[in-house]
Amino acid sequence: MIDIALMGIGKIALDQHVPAIAASPDFTLAATVSRHGSVPGAPGFTDIDSLLAAHDGIRVLSLCLPPVPRFDAAARAIRAGRHVMLEKPPGATLAECHALRRLAEAHRVCLFATWHSRExxxxxxxxxxxxxxxxxxxxxxxxxxxxxxxxxxxxxxxxxxxxxxxxxxxxxxxxxxxxxxxxxxxxxxxxxxxxxxxxxxxxxxxxxxxxxxxxxxxxxxxxxxxxxxxxxxxxxxxxxxxxxxxxxxxxxxxxxALDDDNPLSGEYPRLYAKMARLLARGGIDMDLRPMVHVxxxxxxxxxxxxxxxxx
Structure with a gap:
């Protein structure tokens, strides 16, 4: 099991990410970062620097922040040698997404720009x-x-x-x-x-x-x-x-159809399974075509x- 931290505990995190991590055979929710939200049983931090300083063992961060503040958090995590998973859209601008990719390549960490609807x-x-x-x-x-x-x-x-x-x-x-x-x-x-x-x-x-x-x-x-x-x-x-x-x-x-009351329920579990595979082989998954259209x-x-x- 891989320790993962979730940053940005809002609606999408609580509705989708937390249940997906709880059901994952690959990840354990080891900490959260949020100014307001929390998850029972997971130690909470109010800023990313405190998390990074306190937990060397947490190698993966999943970022659910709004797009504008996401770049700074992702860049800090990458510079600290942590792998990063980005909620869609992967950033506020294309330029900062390209910058994150270059940063991840330089620090040899995995970077995954997720698109949950593809799942x-x-x-x-x-x-x-x-x-x-x-x-x-x-x-x-x-x-x-x-x-x-x-x-x-x-x-x-x-x-x-x-x-x-x-x-x-x-x-x-x-x-x-x-x-x-x-x-x-x-x-x-x-x-x-x-x-x-x-x-x-x-x-x-x-x-x-x-x-x-x-x-x-x-x-x-x-x-x-x-x-x-x-x-x-x-x-x-x-x-x-x-x-x-x-x-x-x-x-x-x-x-x-799936025998499921919610046929979209598999989207986020599949994203976390893809992140686990990316960690196993290494590399970057950063398709920006949807964002180019926007x-x-x-x-x-x-x-x-x-x-x-x-x-």
Missing amino acids: ADKVAAAKTWLADKRLRSLRVTWKEDVRRWHPGQDWIWEPGGMGVFDPGINALSIVTEILAHDIHLTSATLDVPENRQTPIGAELAFYHPEGAEVSAVFEWRQEGDQTWEIVAETDAGTLKLSDGGARLTVDGAAAP SDALALGHRRRVAPFVE
Whole structure:
């Protein structure tokens, strides 16, 4: 068992990381770092320097901080010779992600930029099915209620918080995983509330090297049913990933589902299993393509001012 520390004890850490570590055959939660949160049974520290000074035996840190403060924490851990696992997105900017990679290479530690939605149950099957098909179009519809999923998290509305791209990057992580060809953004329209810095909605269009029409709609004002869906039309039929990658149909025929009340429950356990394998072989897993699309959207996007958002 490998001792691991979890930094940033908020909603995602408590909902996903803590249960995944508790169930892992590879890791033991040996400590936490948080100004406010804690986990019963795990020694708590309020800053990373105190943790690093107190625990030489903790070789791995999993960082669940918001994107903006994450670089400093990751850099301190790497300089101390610790391996680092990054919650998505791996940073606030591409430049700092590249800097972390160079730092990890220099200190010969493992660095893992995780994309939990790629570990949804049917993503691998979708990738396999699409591998030998000619894509005609791909449409992403990712609509959810920010009040339900990010209550009280003001950092998402500040520069570096990404706004609706915080969930939207999950869709982009799946798209970049399942498509046989790389795509790039050609245009974007961003809905930005009058009282916020980051978008609450986005419409994206992409270039595909074989001429397929690729588009995405991200929405954070969705009430009622939540929609996380990717539909790919090909020369051999239509594939649909729904429920964030948990369910798959081809021409309406469903792939077998897991006997699980929560088909997304395996995402984080699979991430920690991948981290264990990375530690065993050494190296860096740092795919930044989803973040490139977000960066391009924020650079190219036409801003539309919309009504203020009040939680």
